[in-house]
Amino acid sequence: MSDIGRTSAVALVGVQGSLVEVEAHLTSQLPAFSIIGLPDTSLGEARxxxxxxxxxxxxxxxxxxxxxxxTPASVPKRGSGFDLAIAMAVLAAAGTAPGADRGVVYVGELGLDGRVRPVPGIIPVVLAARAAGIERxxxxVGNLTEARAVPDIALTAVDSLRSAAIDAGADLPAGFADPVLPPPVPDDALPSLELADVVGNAIGVRAVIAAAAGGHHVLLLGPPGAGKTMLAERLPALLPDLDPDAALEVAAVRSVAGHGERSWTARPPxxxxxxxASAAALIGGGTGQLRPGAVSRATRGVLFLDEATEFPRAVLDALRQPLEAGRITVHRAGGSAEFPARCQLVLAANPCPCGNAGSTGGTACSCVPSAVRRYLGRLSGPLLDRIDIRVAVPRVTTGMLRADEGTTPTTDAARRTVLAARSRMVERLRGTGWTRNAExxxxxxxxxxxxxxxxTxxxxxxxDLGTLTMRGWDRVMRLAWTMADLDADDRPERRHVERALALRTAL
Known part of the structure; x- marks a missing residue:
């Protein structure tokens, strides 16, 4: 005598999910419980x-x-999120929960007391289920708020295995358990900061507005106290809200990273x-479940590396491929995972170890030329070649304060300018698959x-003279198009090209 029960689950690799069929086979032999199909250690403990x-x-x-x-056995299965699907397949095979079938995806970790605990990565799990044609x-319960970010699929929240079994037709008295809720996650969103607070830094303000409009990468080079971090922190407030598809992509990454109910956001991260930070922290990795790194968590938003020249060169160079491709594939001995990495990179750096190189007045630079070369050499040529905007941010003087007083636009005014420029880009690039000049x-x-x-x-x-590469020519022209869009002009003129070149003066 043997009986089979079947349910469905989702195996996550990075932010991509694969539908997994969970089969439970009961036979009249000595009692035993085994799980096969490439489970990891934590999944093997589900018994x-x-x-x-x-x-x-x-x-x-x-x-x-x-x-x-x-099944399929070739897909790696990791984590405790398969517990509920396994339990329901066994109960279906035993006839206790006849309504459990492969047309429903079950996800959740079981506690020893029978309660169902929330798991990370619920948004890509639900997205994979919807893509596979699953309707429910x-x-x-602890994942319900987060999962509601995915439209067009029915969600049923359960607090315990008993509730799931009753939902599947089990003849059990109704009972309510105290649901397990995820721990609160602090809000990591950068507050909207006022651009008008930046005074005496007209070149930096122009660079930030141009970067926000065209999606360009930025290098801010200047001495300590010049306002590099202040400028960078005002960039996110100038960016437009995410469209629904982009917000869902961001939410999927944040869900895998464990942001819980704060996974969904309409603002760029x-x-x-x-x-x-190590290279693995920046690009992603891990020894078990592969996790997204900072470049993926910043997708559709801003990745800010302050004191960039203090990062090891190998760590910075690891960004070259994802910045170009917009995606990063992390390879480890246990497998590989692909994550989105379509972010804006903002680097802030001092011009030398002491920070005073190129400053006029004040403390003179005490660094020998070889030390300056080694220090700036951590920003490799191939990485700098991918950065459209490279500006020197000088220390602010009283003369600059007086000349610039009241001329810096407010965040609201600058954001309106950026939105108007973006709308021109979207209209011009309609049908190409691009939405920003940087692409x-x-x-x-x-x-x-x-x-x-x-x-040109x-x-x-x-x-012709060899002072500009073909890639550099393209970078300047992308920036010139952004200058033209900010001026509401149809095509870049010579003045726009000159402005673009002026924003590529550092290094």
């Missing part, structure tokens, strides 16, 4: 959690041999790791995106 939770839910497992198969997901290719710039006649003479001369 004891399921057995104890079923007993506490008044539906103990039958005294028979239980074999649970997770049964999940922990902000990440500012310390300069002691366009060189071929587009030389064909549909040609500048006005004579506008300066760049062409630099290309």
């Amino acid at each position: 004891e959690r399921v057995r104890s939770a079923a007993a506490m839910a008044d539906c103990p497992l039958p005294a028979r041999r239980i074999t649970v198969n997770l 997901v049964v999940l922990p 902000w990440e500012a790791p310390h300069h002691s 366009v290719t060189g071929s587009w710039l030389r064909e549909d995106g040609r500048a006005a006649a004579g506008a 003479d300066l760049l062409d001369r630099g290309l």
Whole structure:
């Protein structure tokens, strides 16, 4: 005599989910419980959690041999989120929960007391279930708020295995457990800061507004106290809200990273790791479940590296490929995972170890030339070549304060300018798959995106003389298009190219 029960679950690799069929086979042999299908250690321990939770839910497992198969076996399965699906498959095979079937995805960790505990990564799990044609997901109460970010799929929240079994037709008296809720996650959003607070730094303000409008990467180079961090922290407030697709992509990454109910946000994210961060912390990794790094958590938003020259060069160079591709694939011995990495990089750095190189007046630079070269050499040429805006931010003097007083736009005014420029970009690039000037290719710039006649003479001369690379030519022209959009002009003129070149003066 043998019986089979089937339910569905989702295996996560990075932020991508694969539908997994959970089969439970009961046979009339000596009692045993085994799980096959490439489970990891934590999933293998589900046997004891399921057995104890079923007993506490008044539906103990039958005294028979239980074999649970997770198929396809080639997909790695990690974590305790399969507990509920395994328990429901066994109860379906035993006839206790006849309504449990493969058309419903179950997700949740079981406690020994029978309660269902929330798990990280619920948003990509629900997205994968919807993509596979599943119409309903049964999940922990503690994940319900987070999962509601995914539209067009039915969600059923359960507080315990008993509730899930009753939902699947088990003949059990109704009972309510104290639901397990996730711990509160502090709000990591950067408060909206006022751009008008920045005074005496007109070049820095222009750089930040241009970066917000065109999606360009930025390097701010200047001595301590010049206002580099102040400028960078005002960039997120200038960016437009995320569209629904982008917000869902951000929420999926934040869900895997454990942000819980704060996974969903309409605002571009902000990440500012310390300069002691490792390459794995920046690009992602881990020994078990692969986790997104700072470059992925900042996708569709801003990754700010303060004191960039204090980061090891190898750590900074690890950003080169994701900045170009917009995605990062993390490879480890146990497998690989792909994460989105479509962020704006903002670097802030001192010009030398003492910070005074190039300053006029005040304390003179005490660094020998070789020390300055080594210090700035941590910003490699290939990395700098990917940065459109590179400006020197000088120390503010009283003369600069008086000349600039009252001229810096407010955050609201600058954001309106940025939104108008973005709307021009979206209209012009409709149908190309791009939405920002920083994304366009060189071929587009030389064909549909040609500048006005004579506008590129300066760049062409630099290309001929070898002072400008072809990639550099493209970078300047992308920035020139942003200058034209900020001025509401149809095509870049010579003045726009000159302004773009003026924002590439540092290094």
